[in-house]
Amino acid sequence: MVRRIHFVLALTSLLFSCEKMKTKPGSPTSELIAESFLSWNGDSLPAYPEGKPKISIVKVTIPPQSELPKHYHPVINAGVLLKGELTVVDVHGNVLEMKAGDPIIEVVNTIHFGVNKGSEAAEILVFYAGEANKEIVVKETPMK
Template sequence: MNRFTKTVLFSLGLVVVVGLGVAWAHEDGVLKVTVVAKSTKSWDGEPLPAYPSGQPEITILRIIIPAGEKTPLHTHGVINAGVLLRGELVVHKEEGKSLTLKAGDSLIELVNKPHWGQNDGKVDAEILVFYAGVEGKGITNILDDHAEHDKPAKKE
């Protein structure tokens, strides 16, 4: 072996030994990775659509739904996923299917299907949502703000 090869092998060996020593010395500080969500389907079991063409644009939103409130009926034209950071949230499809989330739960959202979120809990629900969109195109389309549905019936 020439001197260069010996130096490279010694350096690699040193990196491995030092790296393992750091991992052994700091067991509690070792990097831990947990898959929060991974799927080819949205929460209703339907396959996710293909990504749209164009310049990709990632949007990350922190959404707070106050206790006792709900989001408008809406759709998303892009794939998105979220993690409920605190509170509780029930996500509803127009056809009646729903999904209940508690803090720490993940969600792979519906794409191009009307839905809304409802916080029936006593604390605000906070969700962090990641959208895989296309530059210049919206990520949410509001269909109905529920205002008409929530008004008391008129007496005649």
């Protein structure tokens, strides 16, 4: 309970300071792009790993009219589509249509793939919260 109160106070302070920054012309601003306890398809995110943390930032480029291979991520990850358009499909038939600027909180341990149906390359910047010696992308059957 105390941790939750501290979290709420810290979050309130952060939000207040962000709002304060927005009121001054020419000052830096901060904008929350995405925040969730769920992935894009509604699944709950798992707990963070207990091992040595490893953060990876990867820019993926998908050529026009091409498709990523089916894969899954054993770690929490999120990204922002920088350019183009991307359709993400999971094995349960859920579909996410993305355009430049859209965020994604990716599914974990669920097979999915992306398709670029557009006429320009799609670029997505993805942040992975993994652990040392653990893959961030796997091209095989997931645990669930």
